[in-house]
Amino acid sequence: MCVFEQEVDVILRSDWMGLTLCCLLKDGGPKKHYKSQSAFGPFSVAPPIRLAVLLDTPPVAPGNPRSQWSHTYLSPNLKVCPSGGRVSRARVEQSSDAVRGAVGTATGLHIWEVMWEEQQRGSHAVLGVSTHKCTLQSSGYTVLIGGDSGSWGWELSTNQLWHDGRAGRRYPGGGARVLSVPDRVLLVVDADAGTLGYVVDDCYLGVAFQDLPKGAELFPAVSCVWGGAQICIRYLCGMTRDAPALEALSRLCVRGVLGGAGPRGLMLSVPSALQRLLLDTH
Numbered sequence: 001m002c003v004f005e006q007e008v009d010v011i012l013r014s015d016w017m018g019l020t021l022c023c024l025l026k027d028g029g030p031k032k033h034y035k036s037q038s039a040f041g042p043f044s045v046a047p048p049i050r051l052a053v054l055l056d057t058p059p060v061a062p063g064n065p066r067s068q069w070s071h072t073y074l075s076p077n078l079k080v081c082p083s084g085g086r087v088s089r090a091r092v093e094q095s096s097d098a099v100r101g102a103v104g105t106a107t108g109l110h111i112w113e114v115m116w117e118e119q120q121r122g123s124h125a126v127l128g129v130s131t132h133k134c135t136l137q138s139s140g141y142t143v144l145i146g147g148d149s150g151s152w153g154w155e156l157s158t159n160q161l162w163h164d165g166r167a168g169r170r171y172p173g174g175g176a177r178v179l180s181v182p183d184r185v186l187l188v189v190d191a192d193a194g195t196l197g198y199v200v201d202d203c204y205l206g207v208a209f210q211d212l213p214k215g216a217e218l219f220p221a222v223s224c225v226w227g228g229a230q231i232c233i234r235y236l237c238g239m240t241r242d243a244p245a246l247e248a249l250s251r252l253c254v255r256g257v258l259g260g261a262g263p264r265g266l267m268l269s270v271p272s273a274l275q276r277l278l279l280d281t282h
Helices: 003-026 048-057 246-257 262-266 273-277
Strands: 071-074 079-080 086-089 096-101 109-116 126-130 137-139 149-155 160-165 166-170 182-190 195-200 203-209 217-225 229-238
Touching: 048 109, 048 229, 071 086, 109 217, 126 166, 126 182, 126 195, 149 203, 149 217, 160 203, 166 273, 217 229
Parallel strands: none
Antiparallel strands: 071 096, 079 086, 086 229, 096 137, 096 217, 109 182, 109 229, 126 149, 126 217, 149 160, 160 166, 182 195, 195 203
16 A cells, blocks of 8 residues: 555545544444344343444454353362363252353453353353352252352343342343343443443343442353253453544444445445455454
8 A cells, every 4th residue: 555545544534433433422322233033122222332342343362361261260060171161060969050250350341252052051040240259059959140249140041130149130121021041142241330231132131230349350150050051151352441442433333334244245335445444353
């Protein structure tokens, strides 16, 4: 690229970012997009801008330390695979068992993906976060993540939120209807704001818990009772509390208008500089 093309590229990026950012703020932020057939669609809320940018960001490279369950902090009835990305429960009865992530976070906004087949959950299948102080094993069948003051969890079979040993409202919505949670769930931890939320079927379901302890290290965590259950974890991405870059906001806005397809998907005749902006993932 010659010097003149570089200057044009900078001008186009600057003007485009300013224009699209104005559109984004004028319209009240990013729009809701979800699978049309999802039962969670009616409960979807527009994510905050920082979260919308993260959800539009490609996952980090495999092998990230945050994409591992802890080999140390887990029930003796659980076993973590060598790579750390999958935990398996032994076929034992009358036991509730938990594990937390190998690496937590005390600052920033972060997203983890948890894959847990619905057929391998049974009762007391809980997904959430914990501090260093969390019960990892108990006799009988009970909720562990959310069962004490150091953990917060969403019980997937009943949709109830748990903390400090008490069941709260059903999430999302708070109604009497229990929704079937699919295999893939995203865990959204905002350590700066002290909140925890979830994304299901591309639907951000809003804040499930607030007032999580700020400054404390929070770990993704699960507890289960199903013999033979296998639960996988993957860290997707995160950001600091700083405002997102103008370029990321512009890319998010334009991709939203295009339905996420981008210029290649729609074969748009747009300048190459704009194509680079939309297709750039760094």
